[in-house]
Amino acid sequence: MPAHDPSDSDDVAGTTRLPSSPVRQPLSDSVYEDIKAMVMDHEIAPGARVGIEALARTLNVSPTPVREALARLEADGLVVKRSLSGYRATELLTRQGVEELFEMRLLLEPRAAALAALHADESQLDAIEGLLENMQSLPVPDGPYATYRDFAALDQRFHDAVAEAAHRPLLADAVERLHSHLHIFRLSSLQSEDDPTVAEHERVVRAILRRRADRAAEAMADHLNRSLERQLGRFAQE
Structure with missing residues (x-):
C-alpha cells in the first residue's frame, strides 16, 4: 500500500482538529512499517535483493525515506547490507x-x-x-x-x-x-x-x-x- 505523504493534508487552515481525528504517522515511520510488513510477510522473500528505487516506486515516495527505513531494518536484523550488492532480506532462522x-x-x-x-x-x-x-x-x-x-x-x-x-x-x-x-x-x-x-x-x-x-x-x-x-x-x- 502506498505510504501516505503527510504534506497531502485535507485540513483547512485555522480549523480545530477534532479529538477523534487520527494522528498521521510521519512518512519515515510509515515507509519503515510498510517495508517491514513486506519482509515479515515474505512479500520480500528471505534472501531476496531489496531495491531502493523499486521500493520507492512501489510506495510512491522518494528514495530517501526508503534508505532510512532500510537502515532501521538493518538494525532490526531483518535486512543486511553488502558491499556492491546493496540490501538483501535476511534468511529465516534455521x-x-x-x-x-x-x-x-x-x-x-x-x-x-x-x-x-x-x-x-x-x-x-x-x-x-x-x-x-x-x-x-x-x-x-x-x-x-x-x-x-x-x-x-x-x-x-x-x-x-x-x-x-x-x-x-x-x-x-x-x-x-x-x-x-x-x-x-x-x-x-x-x-x-x-x-x-x-x-x-x-x-x-x-x-x-x-x-x-x-x-x-x-x-x-x-x-x-x-x-x-x-x-x-x-x-x-x-
Whole structure:
C-alpha cells in the first residue's frame, strides 16, 4: 500500500482538529512499517535483493525515506547490507539458529527476571504489569503481519521491560540486541486461539510483583522452554 505523504493534508487552515481525528504517522515511520510488513510477510522473500528505487516506486515516495527505513531494518536484523550488492532480506532462522537463539535467551532472561523481582522500582512494576494487561486486551493474532504487529511489539517490550527492571544495563542491552522477537514472529504468525504466551507472561509478572526471585527465574525459563518447543514443532510440521 502506498505510504501516505503527510504534506497531502485535507485540513483547512485555522480549523480545530477534532479529538477523534487520527494522528498521521510521519512518512519515515510509515515507509519503515510498510517495508517491514513486506519482509515479515515474505512479500520480500528471505534472501531476496531489496531495491531502493523499486521500493520507492512501489510506495510512491522518494528514495530517501526508503534508505532510512532500510537502515532501521538493518538494525532490526531483518535486512543486511553488502558491499556492491546493496540490501538483501535476511534468511529465516534455521532449526539450529532457533535453538542457539533460545540458548542465549535462557542464559540471560531468567536471571533478568530474578533481578527484576529484587530491584524493580514501583514505576517499572507498573510498566511491566501494564504491558501484560495490554497484551491480554488484544484479539488473538492471526494472519498477516499487520494483524499481529501490535502483539509482537508488546511481546518484545515486555521482555525488554523485565530486563531493564533488573537494573543491570549490560544485561538489558544484551537482551534487547538479540532482536529475537522479530525473527521468531517472522517464521510464522501465532496460529491458535489457545496460544499460552500471555498466560506464561502472567506467571512471570506475578512472581516479580511478589518479589520472588526464584519463582520469577523459574517462570521465565519455563516460558522460554515452552516457546522453544512451539517453534521447533513448526519445523517438524514442514
